[in-house]
Amino acid sequence: MTSHQLTAGICSRLNEPEHSDELLSSTPIVQILSVKRVGSTNGPNPIDRYRIIVSDGEHFLQSMLATQLNHFVDDGKINKNTICRLDKFTCNMVQEKRLLIVLAVTVLEQSTTKIGSPVGLQNPPGDAVASPATAQQTPAANALSTTSTAPAVSSSTTTTPAAVRGQGARSGRGPNIFPIEGLSPYQNNWTIRARVTNKSEIKTWSNQRGEGKLFNVTFMDESGEIRGTAFNMVADALYDKLEEGKVYFISKAKVNLAKKQFNNVANEYELGLEKNTEVEECRDSSNFPVVRYNFIDLAKLQDMAKDALCDVIAIVKEIGDATEFTSKFGKTSLKRELTVVDRSGFSVRLTLWAKNAEKFTHTDQPVVALKGVKVGDFGGRNLTMTSSSSLEVNPDIPESHALRGWFDAGGNSENFQSHTNAFSGGGAVAFNRAEMMSLEEVKVKELGGSDKTDYFSTKATVMHLKPENIAYPACPTQGCSKKVFDQHDGWRCEKCDRSFEKPEYRYASTTVTAGCASADPVSSRYMISMAVSDYSGQAWFQGFNDLGEVLFKRPANELVAIRDRDEAKFTKLVEDVTGQQFNFSCRAKQDTYNETTRTRYGVQKILPLDYAEEARHLMELLAAPWAQ
Structure with a gap:
């Protein structure tokens, strides 16, 4: 009971x-x-x-x-x-x-x-x-399966439906105030009460079909967010009427499926603002919710997929000058790069564009709260503001005060680590189970078959690993780690233009020089080439140190020492890798060697199978609509 x-x-x-x-x-x-x-x-x-x-x-x-x-x-x-x-x-x-x-x-x-x-x-x-x-x-129930979604917002600063409907009824709109999450193309008579959290500049274009202009605006209420777009005469009429931070009643706009190539707001739908769209400022918005951030540490950016959106809060440690740049369409605009840091010990480059680059003139190392910034991977993990992103300087929230206190109390003197690209200089990518491909799909889609780099996730079994050159002799100079070559007068590093008596096999805690240890901490250097397969086919994967340490569960120097001391044991360790299954995040890119062009698959991340997670994934698949 x-x-x-x-x-x-x-x-x-x-x-x-x-x-x-x-x-x-x-x-x-x-x-x-x-x-x-x-x-x-x-x-x-x-x-x-x-x-x-x-x-x-x-x-x-x-x-x-x-x-x-x-x-x-x-x-x-x-x-x-x-x-x-x-x-x-x-x-x-x-x-x-x-x-x-x-x-x-x-x-x-x-x-x-x-x-x-x-x-x-x-x-x-x-x-x-x-x-x-x-x-x-x-059909209505089916329509629910595509009802819009949005980031969570604060539920502690909401207003009652009665207060909302009061002004709506007095303004002649009737009593139905819809939550943004309830909007879909199946409704006609609706009114939302929403705060403008972001408004873009008016953008113009000119092509063979004519000229035009538009601007985008992001609306938010206690249930979610949605993006609105106004064109031409409507853009002129509404641009000055809609102000960031203010709350409005919006009605008689058209609900369309969101064009995801232009829209980063997490909603299946977007609003088309038309000439008969009604916009009225809400007179009582004191208790209306503000954006609730879902902050992540800068250290966790490495685990996010390229082009993913996230919220971060950080201290601006360095501010670059605003510089002009010309887009590929010939338009001139401004760009400014900031270096931001947080308590996770990482620093990240943040790029501001256009009006945000022009307006950001703070010189006192402020706290910045960023919502919906895009994760990039050029030269390591970085952040870029988009037209749908928002930036708030020194926000009056607990996270901001805590970060300010940490920085002023000594955090400003810490050494911060940058996100560098893992493995062969390419952009790291997080494992994405929702977008896993078979090896056959990778080849059929010709990933990496053009000048750009493509990324993919897959699950495959190691079938063969080349034991030759599994680790390479590296330069002992701190910060170099380039391969050295055996010459008559010693081992030579072309980068440092120096020669050494003996090579060093480098790893994370010590350096081994022809079997003798020294205290020079440098990076390990595995060099792996292996054939993997799944149910659909086979491919060759290449990777470096992190890949080797996951496969062999030991640093490179230990494996080299075993190889030189006990050939049979080394062969057994290589054989033990064969038959193991892993989840891989990879990049596909063309390269040319000896006038032959081929596509190479580089391992960006390797994850041992978590069987509990694999079982949960299978259960989710069975519960998905397509399996019913």
């Missing part, structure tokens, strides 16, 4: 066409009958959505969890038969179906049984009728 009483009749009351202020500010207790993941958004930062069925013991109602509540499902706190209190919610029509959107929730109890015998509700008067038996198979 449960110790909590479900709120009787709440589902039928929420299913009614109109809702009182008292109802929408209530906190009913319901039971979750089912939880189903309905897929991820596309783009560099995909976010899952969860569809739930809530019950009051008499009836059930289709619902969606706002994405900031995903952790309740991911952590196992919300599952079948869980009893919850709905602390904040809204109820809208999605393709003529009533949809409850849960914005804040408190888990009360994990029940083992279903309470009562709840049945589906008929649609409210004026709505299309659907059979309860097909409640999860209607």
